Amino acid sequence: MEAFFQGIADLIAQYEQQNILNLIYLVVLMIFVGIELISHVPSVLHTPLMSGANAIHGVVLIGAIIVMGNASPDDTLSLVFGTLAVFVGTLNVIGGFVVTDRMLEMFKKKPKGEKAS
């Protein structure tokens, strides 16, 4: 237990030093932005929207790239896992955007009418 509280104290100290608090503000704001963006969407667009959001969380790819950048060339395990992480992250990004585009392609010819919903 002591170790845990010590950890919390260290964490707070660290936040003050490293400005992680800014990140927390960012998290809170983004939560509201996310809620605001989705709240008034017609149900027709729910599937493409889910798919689009799916592609956006592919941003985890950036993390995979950073991990690879930090891996030393003789650390085989990290390189293998890192390369795999980049590969599946790219699948998520590319697959996500292409699938979303194909779904939304279907909506292009529609004139009005959609606004009624």
Next chain:
Amino acid sequence: MMPYMEIGYLVGSVSFVVGLKMMGQPDSARKGNLVAAFGMAMAVIAALFFNSKGFHVINNLTYIVAAIVAGTVVGTLMAKRVQMTAMPEMVSLFNGMGGLSAALISIIEWRHLLHEATAPEAMTNAPAVSLGMYIPVIAGLIIGTISFVGSIVAWGKLNGKIGDFRFPSQQIINAVVLVAILGVAYLNYGEFNATQSSLYFFVTIGLAVVYGLLFVFPIGGADMPVVISLLNSFTGVAAACGGFLYENKVMLMGGVLVGSAGTILTVVMCKAMNRSLMNVLIGMAGGNGGGSSTSSSGGSVREVQATDVAIMMKYASKVIIVPGYGLAVAQAQHVCHELENLLEAEGVEVKYAIHPVAGRMPGHMNVLLAESNVEYDKLIEMEHINPEFATTDVVLVVGANDVVNPAAKTDPTSPIYGMPILDVDQAKQIIVLKRSMKAGYAGIENELFFHPKCGMLFGDAKASLQKLVNEVKAL
């Protein structure tokens, strides 16, 4: 010197928000997707070629680029080749890939943490690892793994490769597993050293895998969209953990944005089914809620022939088609449109009744029917079409089941009780196209099929519709 990396990340972050906003409006949706994709490309370029000090090509570039190229080729092929009907599975699969990526990152970072913790200078009685590093790593590992495993199970379920699987007191076991994961993660933090931690580490992964399986297994197929949406937001949170770990704002913003938007989307979907999220998650819809008693409805099923149905429809003045998952599975959207055109040519008014959760995802039917060029204003949402059934001659239910089940209104013991349904029983005639008398995804019987006004045309939706098209032509 310009802060190119920061600019790249900023462009990425802003375009995610703008792109998602544009995706929420039908007119700009497609552009919005491209905007988000452009932002992603900028962020990736920033990560590859710049650091906080300026131009700097990242280490191991060869491996990274090779993996990106391979991922791009495979991802594009998969996404291009998939049938429109299998979109939900595909989304789930890609979601799982994101979760796997997050989990792999955490595994590598874990080894770094362990390495630092076991360095000689770290041998004090203070915690060997900072909580600020530990939480994002362990959370990314747990959430990423759950998301990966859960998405793969959801993918398998939608494919029909994995069935529903339940056992008694599953909710309690799920809760126990979740508590165990947190407990192990906590213990691990207390004793972060080479021998203990490796064990704890594998136990954590193992428990997360088990939780991912248990989490999705009991949930009925009809609730899969909700689960995929929820897992989608999980992956978002996992990506955000990476953002904390590297203090990387684009990961943080993108991840949290998806985490929160995905959660709201999940809630909105639950509302469309008039169920609470909790209710969905503990697998109430699976038919373990006493749905079996409804089979005592007594009546018999009336089977009809395609010829009769064709005559009925041709001389009707108004026909409403209710599409469901059966239409999607059978790829029957084109022939459905053909039938619609034929009837229209005969002067019959044809409309489509779209239930919010028809198919496997909200909007699934709209996408499918739009693919076969059904006019948009023929697709009528539930609230607007329900009053019209009373003036309708023939309702053609194509592979839909639970969304037209009157038990949702009449039987308080039914697992789908309270879900708004399409009031097809108001129409003069009901024709149900169905492969067999098997229960729908909610696993319960449908009394509608025993209704005196209801006729059943058994067979694959596409084949049956094709027969109807031929019969209408021949008349």
